Amino acid sequence: MLHRIHDRLTLAFILTMAGNLTLAGESPMSSLQGNPTRVLESAHLTDMDALIERLADKRVIFVGEQHDRYADHLNQAAIIEGLLARGRSVAIGMEMFQQPYQPALDAYVAGEIDEAELLRRTQYFDRWRFDYRLYRPILRLARAHRIPVIALNLESELTRQVGDGGVASLSEADRARLPEIDRSDADHRARLEAIFKHHPAEQQRDFEHFLEVQLLWDEGMAERAARYLTEHPERTLVVISGDGHIEYGQGIPKRLARRVPVPMATLLDGQGRTPDPSAADFFLYPDPVELPPTGKLGVLLGQPAAEGGMTIDGFAEDSGAKTAGLQVGDRLVRVDGQPIASYADIRLALLDAEPNGKVEVEAIRSRRLGGDEQLTVEVELR
Numbered sequence: 001m002l003h004r005i006h007d008r009l010t011l012a013f014i015l016t017m018a019g020n021l022t023l024a025g026e027s028p029m030s031s032l033q034g035n036p037t038r039v040l041e042s043a044h045l046t047d048m049d050a051l052i053e054r055l056a057d058k059r060v061i062f063v064g065e066q067h068d069r070y071a072d073h074l075n076q077a078a079i080i081e082g083l084l085a086r087g088r089s090v091a092i093g094m095e096m097f098q099q100p101y102q103p104a105l106d107a108y109v110a111g112e113i114d115e116a117e118l119l120r121r122t123q124y125f126d127r128w129r130f131d132y133r134l135y136r137p138i139l140r141l142a143r144a145h146r147i148p149v150i151a152l153n154l155e156s157e158l159t160r161q162v163g164d165g166g167v168a169s170l171s172e173a174d175r176a177r178l179p180e181i182d183r184s185d186a187d188h189r190a191r192l193e194a195i196f197k198h199h200p201a202e203q204q205r206d207f208e209h210f211l212e213v214q215l216l217w218d219e220g221m222a223e224r225a226a227r228y229l230t231e232h233p234e235r236t237l238v239v240i241s242g243d244g245h246i247e248y249g250q251g252i253p254k255r256l257a258r259r260v261p262v263p264m265a266t267l268l269d270g271q272g273r274t275p276d277p278s279a280a281d282f283f284l285y286p287d288p289v290e291l292p293p294t295g296k297l298g299v300l301l302g303q304p305a306a307e308g309g310m311t312i313d314g315f316a317e318d319s320g321a322k323t324a325g326l327q328v329g330d331r332l333v334r335v336d337g338q339p340i341a342s343y344a345d346i347r348l349a350l351l352d353a354e355p356n357g358k359v360e361v362e363a364i365r366s367r368r369l370g371g372d373e374q375l376t377v378e379v380e381l382r
Contacts, residue, residue: 040275051282052082059236059262062253064243067130071286072269076240077137088236090147093225095241096128096135097151105149109142116348125344127156133291150228154220163213179223181215188250218245222255229260243268247279295353295381297321309333310340324377326363334362357381
């Protein structure tokens, strides 16, 4: 008898824990109703060729990226290449370049200047700073096929001022240059506020200024893209920007559609995110691809010196330059014959250098007594 009572109590406990309250005379709880699980049918997975066929009738194609993820950039180049192969007349809009430097992009695509001059004239290493090799396949494709590349971004001086003091802090002349800004998207605001709260505490100064910068970026890029589309009705525009400017259509896409209502598609890398149909039209799942590392001198540089060159302010823990005999205060003036007058010159001199490779470095060491000492050392890159 005791065993039977125990068995009944155990069964009642199990059924209760399972959410089935039929013993108490109630209806069972449904595991199906309202179930949030998303199902992706493997039979519907396609490839890049099929994707490009689906994009062929779109006027604007937004291809998002994590800026430092090389696979994203290779897919951007692949989509442009695929559209070209299908006879589409393509232009590329890039967040990475700021609007005042459009002439340099035009000159590069036309073959009038080389890659190094493009990077100098656009001040790439000061205004974007992500490894240029990430974008090299796209820009070389543009040059090879004479594809227009459109600088979408507003100049950083303007957005930095808004970040510090808001739109109200701009001069009357600068405010007159601003694009029309739509602040009505409450969902977009809420998403940006959630992002803002994850910033380090010392960066959480003023959310309204942060919001204004984001809106200014998106509206500025949308306005530039709309102007290009209006002026070139035969072109398909592939917009390359960070995921945050594309997902849910809340950044550039809706603001461009407000100006020029044309067929559009949005693409995001699907890795690390739940496939949400409201976030993008297509999700890509590329294999991981890493850029090979570049060789580094292992120096911390200050501002360009008035006498010429770049002053060494310090060294990395494992520094080939320090091992070669360079010291804090020395001025770098040449690397492998490349004159050094700015941070960009260093980046260009080492753009394709490999770890463990060796470069000749010329430096000047100031002396309290006598003239400056000129040094030439061979540095093994780390």
